[in-house]
Amino acid sequence: MSDRPGVHPTERAIERGPLRPIELAAGAVLGGATVGLVTVGALIPFAAALQLVAAVPLAMIAQRYRLRALITATGAAALVSFVAAGLVPAFGIISSATIGGIIGTVKRRRGGLPAVVGLSVLAGLGFAAFAIGTLLVLSRSRTLLFNTIRSTADGLERIAAQQAQLEPLGRGIADAADAAIRWWWALVGGGVIMGIIVTAVFSWFVLGSVLDRLAWLPSQDRLDAPPDDRPIAPLPVRLRGAGFRYPGTSVDALSDIDLTVDVGEFVAVVGHNGSGKSTLTRLLAGRPPTSGSVDRPGAAGLGHLGGTALVLQRPESQTLGVLVADDVVWGLSTELAAAVDIDGLLREVGLDGMGDRETATLSGGQQQRLAVAAALARRPALLIADEATSMIDPDGRRDLVALLAELPKRHRMAVVLVTHHEADAAAADRVVHLAGGRTVEHLPAWPQPVCTIRRRPMGETIMCLRDVRHTYNRGTPWAAPALHGVDLTVRRGEALLVVGGNGSGKSTLAWIMAGLIHPSSGRCEVDGRPIAKQIGRVELAFQHSRLQLQKQTVGTEIADWGGRATGSGAVGRALDAVGLDRALAARSIEELSGGQAKRVVLAAIVASHAPVVVLDEPLAGLDPEGRADVVELLARLRDSGLTLIVISHDVRDMTAVCDRTVHLEAGRILETDPVVDAAAAANLPAHQLDSHVALPEPRPGDPAWRLGNGGHR
The missing domain is CATH 3.40.50.300 (P-loop containing nucleotide triphosphate hydrolases)
Structure with a gap:
């Protein structure tokens, strides 16, 4: 359990037990980055500085997660590096993990330079013992080292003996070599310890400042829940006066929620952005409330066989397999995967005969259906679709809702659809309306856009596309045509x-219009x-606006798009142009809602003068x-x-x-x-x-x- 001040009780609880999904994911991504940096640094001349940079990802793991996450990531990265490039890069991984672990741990514990020195001494003692032990065991290597030292000293002594004034220097070198061979264990051990101390102190100022700059990056999985040792039995689930307040906030995201979901039900939760829908999803998926109670006969079992399954808003973020059939059983053991009727599940969700298709060739609606099939492969008792219809076209949305409505009739399960589309709730057995974190009878009236078509005189042609064609993976067995001879002015x-x-x-x-990808044939001109x-x-505003926002604050993001000449005044005018308060310039990117993120991207585009x-x-x-x-x-x-x-x-x-x-x-x-x-x-x-x-x-x-x-x- 953590003793850190300000840590939420739920977060203290989840610090025990096996590695959590967020720790596994962070370890895989950051460990992979370390492998790349260390391997390049070991194989390319004059790239030794990358060894220090390679400590940054592992330091982030040490700062944000438990020691076991760092150890696991280091072991996996060292093994991969050894297989790919040999012993030297693998040892470089361990060295980077040591320095990064020291700096990250001290940052996490809010310590200072004395703590860095203390931990580096302990690490140095360990490495020194390893080095001395290795030389003791490998006697031939030790003898070779000693002979090299003696030969070098003898050669220098002979050279110095040719000049009378240098003869004392030659004898001194020979005596120093004899002393080094006699006290080799102290020399090796002391050198290793001092090297680690000096490196750690230097890294405290350099690497520590990098970690401080990266502190704003999110590191928590809001679906994390404390371990629940009860048998998996998520239904029926009953919320009584349930509320939730996120750590570090002063307002409840949910308040006084009364809700029961039982087997055979299709329940729709409808609300505007920011109404608390996703927070309610997390409570249903197993995260404890901060007020009230959530009762179920056993554990929620998120992701486990017979437990709770979650289908998210962006289907591509849940697609892991290269082929459709592989994705359905991804993550299941060999025994469980063999028992899954893949063809039957694909037929049920409307993907009949697509098992051999590549997942990258599926449309958004098909990807969402695949996510449902993968969830059904785990035979869930509770399936939660969190805004699963929001990113697909109207036909796909209507078909997906119809599929979800049928599932409780075919299987012993319940389905909860979380959406902001009122029409999606028409097929539900019950509809729960959320507004401001509370249940309401009806949602507030939706405003309509106040704008009219104005016929303006058009100028000359600015963009021209002629016979634009594009094929992904062209020339390979996985070629996927996307455009066929597009002409547009x-x-x-x-x-x-x-x-x-x-x-x-x-x-x-x-993407072709923005110049981000080249068409396979044809031309796009401005x-x-x-x-x-x-x-x-030509500037492009992505469908997922958050992917375009790379800076820490709104103001720095807009200024970066505008170029060096973009000052605070230009940032303010860009915010004015998109209807955002200028005070938002100091806001962290991580605090923006979906609508605000889209407006910030548009403000950045305005500042770029495209x-x-x-x-x-x-x-x-x-x-x-x-x-x-x-x-x-x-x-x-x-x-x-x-x-x-x-x-x-x-x-x-x-x-x-x-x-x-x-x-x-x-x-x-x-x-x-x-x-x-x-x-x-x-x-x-x-x-x-x-x-x-x-x-x-x-x-x-x-x-x-x-x-x-x-x-x-």
């Missing part, structure tokens, strides 16, 4: 909407020059309020004169912003339509066009689909 000041379902090639097109030679002229902006699924993962905010923001950016290219499957949310729609299907552009004001054309109030409130999602061929796509599909 974008004019300056235009707002263009590119629509299509998951797997249609939208994201590939976005102002008549290849975009690949003008990186920065004439063209490509937005890949800007509404993905946002609740209706966040969607409305982003739509209004894009309308303001459009009116400021930016050229916008919006890649999305949210057709009706974006019609108020864009001038033209391009339909992409299976990597081909089918047609291009002018966007019409859908609400006016249908003579309907705008709120009735919200696909997540009143109307079902349109399918190709439906009148609503034609309405939202210019009337020609």
